[in-house]
Amino acid sequence: MSEKRRVTQKDVALRAGVSQAIVSTVLTGREGRIRINEQTRQRVLRAMRELGYTPNIAAQNLAGGRSRILGVFTYESVFPTSRKDFYYPFLEGIEEEASRSDFDLLLHTRTVGEGNRRSIYRGGSNRLLIADGTLLLGFMDQAHREELARVIAEGHPCVFIGRREIPGGNLSYVTADYTAATRQLVEYLWALGHRRFVYLAEPNQQESALDRRQGYHGVGELMALEPAEFTRAHFKRLLRAGITAFVLENDRFARKLQGFMTELGLDAPRDLSYVVLGDPLGEEDAAPQWTSFEIPRQEMGREAVRLLVGHLLGRIGFPKQVSLPCTLRLGNSTGPLPQYKHSQAR
CATH class of the missing domain: 3.40.50.2300 (Response regulator)
Known part of the structure; x- marks a missing residue:
């Protein structure tokens, strides 16, 4: 059976009855000389949803190449900034291993909506696609799980820090035993x-x-x-x-x-x-x-980066789950x- 063809910007433009330039402008938010009214923007977004279009922002920026950027996304209301914060050691481990693996990190901060609620999809665009793959952490509700299942189904490589079960059951994660x-x-x-x-x-x-x-x-x-x-x-x-x-x-x-x-x-x-x-x-x-x-929090962060980088380099198949021992x-x-x-x- 042949693989389903990926929906392109051209397909979206045809469905919405606009030019590809307008579709690209809606996706990037950079209007420049092109001015788009709200009715046209909504028509483009509706066409994207109907066709199941997922913009590959990293590919757009780098002509299909690897950015060597790992995204970090948290479902907590803010990123931890204090060493005393429970989540801070995870980030320390992530940063340490990403540097060793020669990858940059991108903290996703534009994903905060009303009531400090974080969501991956905003305005029809998946912001995680800016990076080659994404590390995730934090408390999840059912809507978050369904959203993440969609991300995985669309093929974006993700590793969660902590065991999380999502619809489809194919999420890679690193947890503590x-x-x-x-x-x-x-x-x-x-x-x-x-x-x-x-x-x-x-x-x-x-x-x-x-x-x-x-x-x-x-x-x-x-x-x-x-x-x-x-x-x-x-x-x-x-x-x-x-x-x-x-x-x-x-x-x-x-x-x-x-x-x-x-x-x-x-x-x-x-x-x-x-x-x-x-x-x-x-x-x-x-x-x-x-x-x-x-809880081996730093090591969980490091191992999550190893899994994600290994997958991006073709060494590790997904989904992959790893459990690390705690210390009495x-x-x-x-x-x-x-x-x-x-x-x-x-």
């Missing part, structure tokens, strides 16, 4: 003598959260609620039920737990133990001393099973 890391922490608590566990999790269905829960599966109770909804009454009920080990999905729960312990005169690990499943989400002045695991970090929040009941929880 949250399941194994969570299981290691639970096994560590078990070795310390703990048998009554509770897992505090936010009620979201992002893949990283699901992977953590898979590592905890079958151990004990799981409470899904927002950190702000976790109250001292919840905490006291769990203590009265005999819970001695808390598995916390993130540091937001850890801060609440620490506050309740202080109010009740409790101490970890004397009275209970808790572990935190990953690095702090907020900006910390110093690394917390609780027991947790470190033992701290001062875990200890042997307490030998007495929590009278403070009454």
Whole structure:
């Protein structure tokens, strides 16, 4: 079966009843001597949508050659600028490996629309095509997933930093092995003598959260609620039920737990133990001393660049998924099973 012919600017011009020069002007936004009224512009955009036309901006600029530019696109509202930001180490790894591979980086910032919502397609044009391929990161909703599935179907090489499942299931990504890391922490608590566990999790269905829960599966109770909804009454009920080990999905729960312990005169690990499943989400002045695991964020950024560059150079086939191990970090929040009941929880 012959490959479907790519839709060209000429096809769009014929459908819209305009010249190719007008189509090109609509795509670039640079009018110059050509002035286009809004009605004509909308007719061109409608023809593009009807024909499924995707402009190859990089090819337009470089006559079909490689730009040696990698795009970086985030679904977060802004790019991280502080070293304390959770996403900053990913960018450090990306920049380091891109430089080593002799590729430039392009941060996509024109993709922000109303309400700080980021979208790849704006005005009918896919801005990612400025680069040879794109690295993506950040929180995604269902509309984002469908949009990214369209990008992949159109043939633009992408690698996501973090496991993400999209319609069609053919996205390449680099993730951390949250399941194994969570299981290691639970096994560590078990070795310390703990048998009554509770897992505090936010009620979201992002893949990283699901992977953590898979590592905890079958151990004990799981409470899904927002950190702000976790109250001292919840905490006291769990203590009265005999819970001695808390598995916390993130540091937001850890801060609440620490506050309740202080109010009740409790101490970890004397009275209970808790572990935190990953690095702090907020900006910390110093690394917390609780027991947790470190996410290989810099290495995930580096590996994502290696995958994308390898694909662009014809060495790696897509889709490709890579999982990197986390590093266990033992701290001062875990200890042997307490030998007495929590009278403070009454």
